[in-house]
Amino acid sequence: MQIPLDYYRILGLPMQATAEQLEQAHRDRTLQLPRREYSEFAIQSRKQLIDSAYAALEDSSKRRDYDSHLIAAGGPAAIEPVSIEIYEGQLIGALLVLLELGEYELVIRYGRPYLSSGSGQLGQTAQETLADVVLTIGLACLELGREQWQQHQYENAAESLETGYELMLRESLFPAMQAEIQADLDKLKPYRILELVARPLGDKAARQHGVELLKSMLAQRGGIDGANDDASGLGVEDFLRFVQQLRSYLTSAEQQDIFEVEAQRPSSVGLYLSVYALLARGFARHQPNLVRQAKQRLALLTERQDVYLEQAVCAVLLGQTEEATYALERSHEREPISFIREHSAGAPDLLPGLCLYTERWLQQDVFPFFRDLDQSSVTLKDYFANEQVQAYLEAMPPDDVAPAPIPGRWGAAPPPSDPGRWGAAPGGVAPDYGEAPTYRRSSGAGTATAFGVGAAAAGAAGIGAAGAAAMGAGIGAAASTAAPPPRPTYTAEQVSSLSPEGSLDEVEPVSTIAFDDGGDDDDDDETLRRRSGAPKWGRLALVLLLGLLGLGVLGFIVAQLLGWVGALFSGPKLKGDPLDVDVSRPAIELPAEEGVSTSTNVQVIAEETLQSWYRAKGEAMGPQWNVEALSDILLEPALSDWTGRAQKNQSQGYHVEYEQTIQNILVEEVAEDQLKVTADVDETGQSYLFGAPDGSTSFEDQLTVEYSLQKQDDKWMIESFAVQ
Missing domain, CATH: 3.10.450.240 (Nuclear Transport Factor 2; Chain: A,)
Incomplete structure (x- = not known):
């Protein structure tokens, strides 16, 4: 049979090699032995090829004839056209030589047929021959996979590695090598996921495969902030960076699907990220029912987390004007409150600034992290003008209050029973959601981890930095106030007199969010559950228009105010140089030689x-x-x-x-x-x-x-x- 090799390549020499170099190469190649797992038959088969190559080139006249033939065929560089003829017993030796030359694909191509064609014809017992061929193909798959990995061909690398693993697993051979390949596959998984979900949205099968791989990692780790070892080499913080990177490649529907499952573990990180998926989809797709779900889920975090700003945003989108303002008063987010106050100057309440903040935050700091929404442009005016939104808000029951708190660690009940997503406990018994860490917002300075500083992460969260101090004068009642003060209303004449035009200045992305182990708020939970009654989306549209007036004059102030904003999700991406997965190459101190x-x-x-x-x-x-x-x-x-x-x-x-x-x-x-x-x-x-x-x-x-x-x-x- 013909094998794509030539005598120079077998000896590892160029055609210009001298007779002395030829002799030295033959000696070196003979002394270099393959892995100890190979049989004596395989070692001798390889040696026969090396000896044959040396014998063909040692004689000067034979070498001239061979060189002429080689040049006519294209020279040693023409791998495929140049070949030598071997007999069946030399096949394993030829495969070994090809493996040593790095011709991994040729090893697989020429070795695979002999796995099913009956290897006894190679001059050795079937079992021994099978083991040698399996080992050679397995090593070729391993090295080819590592080579493709370093070339950033992650799915190809996985296919090569899986081929070698499945071959050895099927034949029940070389368990140590199986473990070595499996270790590479585990470490490769994050790269594969990123490559797959980054593909075009039309490539649904590949993207879905990437999502399934991500879900399998989450299951192995015990959740998004779990500490179980999935053998990927990623610790808790590294994995959160990885999730951070993935979010911009996932659609809002994919994120909702993934993070709702995480929320049920329970995971406060998963719960928080599911809120953002619901909120983004609800606003972009004009589906206030999703916004309502997001608002209900935020109630699960209120006892130990200042999420009142997010609740205020949800209330704005649900037309709950009094509840929005009251939630805003309970927030300790000083910078956002300052922004909102600046843009509510001259208004009877903070709703104009809150409307502007809501639109900016959703458009510029939330949408960019959903692949299907990053190019969307939706305004509050468009949202409230939508007939579907109007119909839902008009029909929304006036007693739509936040879930009542329950005794326990989180101090809040889960959303209304939804067995398909939340697995509501029977008999009205609320499930135990475990100890919930507290979030805090960071200004971005010094934030070193994926979702902020700490052991876990919460995702994008709006403009602002953590603040436990009381709000400045004029912000509103103290956090312990039992009930919100009455709010002014607007007349139809006032609405019709307002200009619908407005503009938004560009702002920096929002800061990251970090977990904090400390501190419950002392706020009265009962006051949070108040709302204004029937939705007033008409009034909300009015204050939105008020908030948009005069932005040209305030543009400079806005730019100065927002100069502190840090870049959202600015942590490292999981691209870059591939892992150094080459086989071990220890340093060798060479002895001094002649010359x-x-x-x-x-x-x-x-x-x-x-x-x-x-x-x-x-x-x-x-x-x-x-x-x-x-x-x-x-x-x-x-x-x-x-x-x-x-x-x-x-x-x-x-x-x-x-x-x-x-x-x-x-x-x-x-x-x-x-x-x-x-x-x-x-x-x-x-x-x-x-x-x-x-x-x-x-x-x-x-x-x-x-x-x-x-x-x-x-x-x-x-x-x-x-x-x-």
């Missing part, structure tokens, strides 16, 4: 050249992606290779910062203008995605590297690298 120069001159040249290379590498792969620095130290083919890497990093938004220790530098003068330098390099790399650390792709390597140096225009440059 190694001890000349001070070439030693200094080597040291300075390596230092120049690592400086240029740091610039090219660093935050400025200074690719031009590479041309000052690298020649082809290394220049194209590293230029491509740096440009790819830049296109994906991540950079790497390196630290190296270089030692045991050995220099061999190959020619007057050529040096071969070997050095031990201990290198660490800290990866960053959009400026934020990405620990999952950082690495520590101990390598022995051989550098080929070429003198060009009186300057020493690096032509190629080889990791030993």
Whole structure:
């Protein structure tokens, strides 16, 4: 049978190799043995091919004839056209050689037919042959998967790894390798999920597969803020960063589906994020019933979390004007309150500013984190003008109050019974939602974790920073006030006299939210359950118009007021450099050999050249992606290779910062203008995605590297690298 190999590749030599190099390569290849799991038959089969290659090239006349044939076929670079003929017993040896050459796909192509065609014909017992072929294909799948991983082909990598795993599992062979492949698959899962959900919305099957993989991770971890080990290598905070990154790739319906399940675990993080999905969908799709669900679920967090601002937003969208204002008075969010007061100047209450805040927050700070809504443009005016919204608000029962608090840890009842989502307890008994951490808003400064500082995260939450102090004078009654004061109303004549036009200035994204272990509010829970009676969406439309008047004059004030706002979800993305999943490459201290120069001159040249290379590498792969620095130290083919890497990093938004220790530098003068330098390099790399650390792709390597140096225009440059 024909196998795509040639004698030079079997020995690992170029066609220009000398007779001495030929002999040395034969000796080295003979001494290098494959993994200990291989049978003696496989080892001898490989040795036969190496011996045959050496015998064919050792004789100068035979070698000339073979070289002519090889050149006519396209040379060693033409892998497929060039081949050698082997007999059946040499197949496993040929597969081993292809594996060592990195031809993983060829190993799989030529090895697979023999898994089902009866391997006894290869000259060995069927079981032994089967084990050798399975091992070789399994190793090829493992290495191919890792190679594809580093090329950011995550689904292809998973397919390769799964192929090898399933093969060995089916044959009940090599459990240690099965575990090794499974470990790679576990660590690869976050990358696969991100790749799948980032695909176009029309690719429904792939995106749904990504969602299912995410759900499986959540189940293994015990929830979005669970601490169970899913073998992905992501701790609690890293996983929250991962979820943070995913949200902008998921639609509002997908997020609602995922986070409602999380809320039922119970998980306060999942509950909070489900509220945002409901609120975003309700406003964008003109479905106030979803807003009402969001408002009811917020009541589960009120005892230990200041979510009154969010409740005020929900009340605005439900036309509950008095309840909206009263919830606003109970909030400790000083910056948003200040913004709302500024934009309610001259009005009898805070509703104009609250309406403006609601529209800005939803449009600019909530929608961008839902893939199907990030380009949506919906205004409060459009929302309240919708007939579906009007009909729902008119029909909404006047006794639509928040769920009454119940004794227990959270101090609030779950939403009305909905077995399909919440699994309401029988007999009216409320389920135990567990200890609920307290949220606090952060201004963004010093926030280092995904959903803010702390052990868990809550998602986007509006403008503002945490504040436990009392509100400034004129904001409203104290938190312990038993009932809201009467609110003024607007007449139909006032409504008709208002201009419907308005504009919104652009603002920065909102700050992140963090969990806090401390503190219950001392507010009277009973007062929160008050509402104004029948919905007054007409009045709300009026105050919305009032709030939109005069924004041109206030534009400068708005810009100054909002200058403090931090970037929402500015944590690291789960892209960037792939994990260093290569097989272990320990540093090797090479003994001195003949021909190694001890000349001070070439030693200094080597040291300075390596230092120049690592400086240029740091610039090219660093935050400025200074690719031009590479041309000052690298020649082809290394220049194209590293230029491509740096440009790819830049296109994906991540950079790497390196630290190296270089030692045991050995220099061999190959020619007057050529040096071969070997050095031990201990290198660490800290990866960053959009400026934020990405620990999952950082690495520590101990390598022995051989550098080929070429003198060009009186300057020493690096032509190629080889990791030993």
